[in-house]
Amino acid sequence: MVFSDPSFPAPTAERARTLRGQVSAARLRADTEALLGPQDRQHFPDRMSETEAGIAARLSEAGLEPEIRPFAVGSAGPAVRHRELKGANVVAVKPGRRREAIVIGAHFDTVPGTPGADDNISSVAAMLEVARLVAGWDLEPTLIFVAFDMEEIGLHGARAFVREQLGDRPLTGAIIYESIAYTSAEPGSQKMPPGFGLLFPRVERAARARGYAGDWGAVLYREPAGRLARLYAASLDALQGEGRTLLLRDPCDFPIIGRMLERRVPFVRNFGRSDHVPFWEAGLPAIMVTDTADFRNPHYHQRSDLPATLDFDHLRDVVAATALMVECVSEAAVRGAGR
Numbered sequence: 001m002v003f004s005d006p007s008f009p010a011p012t013a014e015r016a017r018t019l020r021g022q023v024s025a026a027r028l029r030a031d032t033e034a035l036l037g038p039q040d041r042q043h044f045p046d047r048m049s050e051t052e053a054g055i056a057a058r059l060s061e062a063g064l065e066p067e068i069r070p071f072a073v074g075s076a077g078p079a080v081r082h083r084e085l086k087g088a089n090v091v092a093v094k095p096g097r098r099r100e101a102i103v104i105g106a107h108f109d110t111v112p113g114t115p116g117a118d119d120n121i122s123s124v125a126a127m128l129e130v131a132r133l134v135a136g137w138d139l140e141p142t143l144i145f146v147a148f149d150m151e152e153i154g155l156h157g158a159r160a161f162v163r164e165q166l167g168d169r170p171l172t173g174a175i176i177y178e179s180i181a182y183t184s185a186e187p188g189s190q191k192m193p194p195g196f197g198l199l200f201p202r203v204e205r206a207a208r209a210r211g212y213a214g215d216w217g218a219v220l221y222r223e224p225a226g227r228l229a230r231l232y233a234a235s236l237d238a239l240q241g242e243g244r245t246l247l248l249r250d251p252c253d254f255p256i257i258g259r260m261l262e263r264r265v266p267f268v269r270n271f272g273r274s275d276h277v278p279f280w281e282a283g284l285p286a287i288m289v290t291d292t293a294d295f296r297n298p299h300y301h302q303r304s305d306l307p308a309t310l311d312f313d314h315l316r317d318v319v320a321a322t323a324l325m326v327e328c329v330s331e332a333a334v335r336g337a338g339r
Contacts, residue, residue: 003234005227008332011324016238020320023129025312028319031058031125032117032307037110041087041150044112048087048149051108055090055147058128063135064092064145071160073150087149089157094135094143098333101142102326103165103174103286104130105158107151107275117307118297120151122315123177129319134326140333141172143326148275158275162282171279173228173329174286178274180217180318181310182297187211191295193267203246214296217245217289217318220271222253225285231328232287236321250280270295289318 003010035054039047052068059066070088090108093101106123110116124147131145144165149157158176165171184190190212197204210216217236221229226249233245250271252258261268273293279286294300299309 003230005230007227008231008328011231011235011238011321011328013238015327016235016320016324019133019323020239020316022133023316023319025316028122028125028129028312028315029307031128032122032310035108035121035124036307037116037121038113039116040109040112040152041085042112042153048109052088052090052147052149055108055124055128059090059092059131059145062128062132064094064131066090066092069161069164071149071157073154073156085150087157087160089149089161090147091161092131092145094131094139094145096139096142096330098140099142099169100172101144101169102329103144103146103171103279104177104322105144105146105148105161105174105275106177107148107157109149109152111152111301114301114303114305117299117305117310118182118291119179119293119300119305120177122181122307122310122312123179126177126180126315126319126322130322133319133323137327137330139326140330141326142169151275155275155277158278162278162284166282171284173225174276174279174284175228175232175322175325176274176276176279176286176288177318178276178288178290179293179297179300180289180291181312181315182214182291182299183311183314184214184296187213189296190214190216190292193270193295195265195267199251199261199265199268200248203248206243206246214291215244217314218248218292219245220248220250220276220288220290221286222250222280224283225287228285228325229287232289232321232325235324235328236317238324239317239320
């Protein structure tokens with residue numbers, strides 16, 4: 001996309017390629033394979049404990065100091081069948097010059113019976129790779145890396161994190177990875193739900209121009225995160241070419257008609273399917289980066305959701321774009337402070 005926000009330095013292709021060269025596709029794949037499910041608190045609690053320990057170990061290797069933060073969920077919904085279910089998020093803080101923080105997160109539980117390579121273990125691998133890439137940088141914002149628990153049964157890990165974080169430090173943005181590594185160049189591989197083109201005619205035209213191939217990235221956002229979404233999209237486009245990252249504002253965020261759309265247009269509920277939602281509910285600026293999941297990936301929530309189906313070069317681009325976006329945010333803060 002053409003980036004024209006004077007508050008931020010424009011992401012450059014040269015810097016994007018430099019960062020991409022520092023990202024290891026082999027390590028992304030190795031982490032995905034090592035952390036693969038199936039795993040969830042209800043059916044595979046031992047595997048969940050092993051995975052959270054593995055994530056914490058990798059964050060430590062990156063030079064950070066991770067914490068395993070437990071929480072408990074009562075029988076508050078139909079998906080929670082236990083009187084009390086105990087979970088834990090894995091959190092690592094990289095202090096910046098300022099207390100204001102940017103969250104980079106992904107959930108590490110999977111649907112029972114599925115290995116969850118795209119949903120969502122490769123996203124955790126990407127979060128870990130961002131942590132490795134920026135761990136030694138001198139940045140203005142604090143960065144918080146989070147592996148969320150219990151996304152698949154009610155976003156409970158993200159809700160627990162937002163509750164505890166609100167009283168701790170101001171959050172100026174969150175980047176949530178949700179199913180980000182599946183691409184397809186096959187025409188018709190990208191599905192659009194009924195009515196999509198009426199609300200997003202520009203995005204529909206862009207997808208049609210590509211023959212509905214599933215070879216682009218999507219960013220879901222609400223307006224408090226509009227600038228963050230555009231900066232991320234510009235950072236990824238710097239690697240993949242202009243127009244390859246499509247911005248989708250939550251229709252429920254539209255003034256006046258948002259509530260009506262939520263009631264009458266079923267597909268808009270797809271904007272509320274991951275860990276960005278508790279941030280939105282708290283009024284915090286958050287974006288969700290995605291490959292559109294079951295609107296593209298035939299292996300979604302299937303036993304065939306395996307590393308061999310994924311595009312690790314695209315995953316490298318996501319990591320580099322996230323690091324570039326963080327760098328631009330930091331540079332903008334330096335300019336604003338006159339340092």
